[in-house]
Amino acid sequence: xxxxxxxxxxxxxxxxxxxxxxxxxxxxxxxxxxxxxxxxxxxxxxxxxxxxxxxxxxxxxxxxxxxxxxxxxxxxxxxxxxxxxxxxxxxxxxxxxxxxxxxxxxxxxxxxxxxxxxxxxxxxxxxxxxxxxxxxxxxxxxxxxxxxxxxxxxxxxxxxxxxxxxxxxxxxxxxxxxxxxxxxxxxxxxxxxxxxxxxxxxxxxxxxxxxxxxxxxxxxxxxxxxxxxxxxxxxxxxxxxxxxxxxxxxxxxxxxxxxxxxxxxxxxxxxxxxxxxxxxxxxxxxxxxxxxx
Numbered sequence: 001x002x003x004x005x006x007x008x009x010x011x012x013x014x015x016x017x018x019x020x021x022x023x024x025x026x027x028x029x030x031x032x033x034x035x036x037x038x039x040x041x042x043x044x045x046x047x048x049x050x051x052x053x054x055x056x057x058x059x060x061x062x063x064x065x066x067x068x069x070x071x072x073x074x075x076x077x078x079x080x081x082x083x084x085x086x087x088x089x090x091x092x093x094x095x096x097x098x099x100x101x102x103x104x105x106x107x108x109x110x111x112x113x114x115x116x117x118x119x120x121x122x123x124x125x126x127x128x129x130x131x132x133x134x135x136x137x138x139x140x141x142x143x144x145x146x147x148x149x150x151x152x153x154x155x156x157x158x159x160x161x162x163x164x165x166x167x168x169x170x171x172x173x174x175x176x177x178x179x180x181x182x183x184x185x186x187x188x189x190x191x192x193x194x195x196x197x198x199x200x201x202x203x204x205x206x207x208x209x210x211x212x213x214x215x216x217x218x219x220x221x222x223x224x225x226x227x228x229x230x231x232x233x234x235x236x237x238x239x240x241x242x243x244x245x246x247x248x249x250x251x252x253x254x255x256x257x258x259x260x261x262x263x264x265x266x267x268x269x270x271x272x273x274x275x276x277x278x279x280x281x282x283x284x285x286x287x288x289x290x291x292x293x
Contacts, residue, residue: 182218
């Protein structure tokens with residue numbers, strides 16, 4: 001599990017959902033491998049179609065106190081997004097799908113020379129996280145069945161996952177974002193759950209967290225000069241991605257696309273934050289480069 005940290009938190013990449021129009025209703029599989037195989041088929045369909053979609057992302061970044069109440073004003077970043085795909089070795093399961101961002105506004109106005117890139121601003125290029133369900137990626141995770149959902153989630157199938165491997169956290173300075181911006185990787189500490197539609201096996205929701213508190217060393221000696229200890233404690237890093245159906249016309253098609261991403265990072269004794277990414281304005285490219293809402 002990784003993220004961008006600025007004495008604050010992590011930036012989680014946006015993930016587009018999967019097309020749902022015209023898919024057959026499938027019988028309930030008997031084991032988690034079959035569930036994952038069906039989910040991977042939907043991800044492969046998404047990768048082949050996602051490059052025809054553009055949309056708008058609004059990111060709200062709010063620093064919080066130790067009791068999680070807001071501290072200061074939120075930073076709002078708006079971007080146009082699209083998906084690109086590098087075919088890798090030529091197979092769908094090896095494809096590297098990426099989300100490309102083009103900045104539109106910062107706090108409601110076009111970017112100015114004096115507007116520095118914030119440590120927590122979404123990266124111009126982000127990986128597509130749904131690819132972890134593809135066969136070529138699944139070896140980095142252990143998957144277990146979590147059964148069927150209940151209540152409002154009764155029409156879902158749930159799969160739990162955890163990252164394999166491990167090692168010490170790695171913290172590196174992000175020199176392109178100014179002083180005090182870091183990237184932190186905590187290998188082998190990610191845990192989560194995927195909610196799949198019980199009929200089509202499309203991804204409806206992904207939650208992820210870290211397993212327990214994590215000690216890490218701050219590489220900036222300036223922190224020690226101002227009284228901050230060089231060893232910090234990452235207490236929470238939670239993310240939740242939710243999807244919604246959007247109808248496109250000419251030709252008519254329904255696709256599952258991201259509705260929002262919620263992120264919370266808590267670092268003991270340092271600045272923590274909440275981030276909310278909201279997606280709207282979905283448009284689809286059709287023949288001749290024409291855009292259709």
